[in-house]
Amino acid sequence: MLVTATVVSFLGIDIVMELVSSLIAMAVAYYAALGYRVTLSKALLYLNLSFSILGCGMFVDSLLTGLSMTIFKASQAEAIALLRASTLILYACEIIAFGILVFSYVRQRFSSNMTLSSLITIVLMRGYMPVMEAILIIMLLFIFIQAISSASTSRSRASIFVSIAFLLLCLSHVFFMIVRIWLFSYIIAHSLQLLGFVFLLAMLLTVRAKK
Amino acid sequence: MSVPSKYRSRIRIIADILAVIRDHGGRARPTKIMYLANLSYERLQRYLNDMMSMGLIEEEIGYEGDREAVYYKLTDKGLKLLLEVEKFKAFAEAFGLEL
Numbered sequence: 532m533l534v535t536a537t538v539v540s541f542l543g544i545d546i547v548m549e550l551v552s553s554l555i556a557m558a559v560a561y562y563a564a565l566g567y568r569v570t571l572s573k574a575l576l577y578l579n580l581s582f583s584i585l586g587c588g589m590f591v592d593s594l595l596t597g598l599s600m601t602i603f604k605a606s607q608a609e610a611i612a613l614l615r616a617s618t619l620i621l622y623a624c625e626i627i628a629f630g631i632l633v634f635s636y637v638r639q640r641f642s643s644n645m646t647l648s649s650l651i652t653i654v655l656m657r658g659y660m661p662v663m664e665a666i667l668i669i670m671l672l673f674i675f676i677q678a679i680s681s682a683s684t685s686r687s688r689a690s691i692f693v694s695i696a697f698l699l700l701c702l703s704h705v706f707f708m709i710v711r712i713w714l715f716s717y718i719i720a721h722s723l724q725l726l727g728f729v730f731l732l733a734m735l736l737t738v739r740a741k742k
Numbered sequence: 743m744s745v746p747s748k749y750r751s752r753i754r755i756i757a758d759i760l761a762v763i764r765d766h767g768g769r770a771r772p773t774k775i776m777y778l779a780n781l782s783y784e785r786l787q788r789y790l791n792d793m794m795s796m797g798l799i800e801e802e803i804g805y806e807g808d809r810e811a812v813y814y815k816l817t818d819k820g821l822k823l824l825l826e827v828e829k830f831k832a833f834a835e836a837f838g839l840e841l
Binding site for chain 1: 833835837839
């Protein structure tokens with residue numbers, strides 16, 4: 532009961548956290564775009580594409596989740612459909628975004644007045660799909676291994692931040708995968724996701740501050 | 743792991759040349775650049791001409807002992823580009839990618 536109450540009080544905050552994460556993803560994408568304009572490097576183009584798609588997906592998901600929460604009482608069926616659509620959009624964006632990052636590594640290597648039960652339904656009706664989450668976890672693990680290998684060679688603070696960010700994003704998807712069996716993992720997943728993007732922001736600031 | 747690619751991109755070669763000049767006090771002899779930037783003489787000449795027309799470096803006549811010698815000097819524009827490229831390089835490398 533305590534877990535349920537905590538998750539309910541967390542609803543709304545999750546949208547804000549995802550919105551902040553999407554803005555950080557957009558900032559990374561923007562910096563990569565600036566870099567591409569100067570260097571014409573394909574690596575930066577892939578980073579730009581990847582984080583633009585990821586940022587857009589998270590932005591749309593947070594907007595649609597917010598919208599479905601507002602219409603939930605009036606039309607539960609429409610709200611649930613909207614939630615499922617937003618989850619599918621997010622999955623598609625994440626798989627494409629992380630797929631682009633995986634491709635770039637591979638390429639480089641080879642050349643509030645709702646009822647308690649209805650609020651809980653919102654979390655459960657998002658329809659987290661374990662198979663999709665598993666695909667994302669595998670992709671993020673691959674990206675994390677690439678990043679940590681690079682960090683162990685360069686030992687730069689920025690590489691370490693990126694490695695931590697992808698590890699946290701990977702862990703967040705592990706917790707998203709088990710939302711149906713452990714509701715509290717929803718809060719942990721969102722917190723880890725936001726923390727992951729905060730590390731990406733820290734990397735961006737470290738790189739920008741470099742003299 | 744980030745594996746260095748066999749071929750350097752054009753921007754990496756330009757940045758390598760600019761870095762050699764900067765690391766030698768802002769001006770360097772072509773032979774020094776050729777050796778440290780790992781380029782053939784013909785390729786270096788092509789790059790130096792392109793970089794001069796872009797305003798990234800300037801040719802300067804100096805003295806090596808009592809002999810006249812050609813030096814290449816870094817311009818403000820060249821230094822600015824080098825600093826920018828180094829930031830973007832660090833950004834890409836943070837992800838385990840290279841420019």
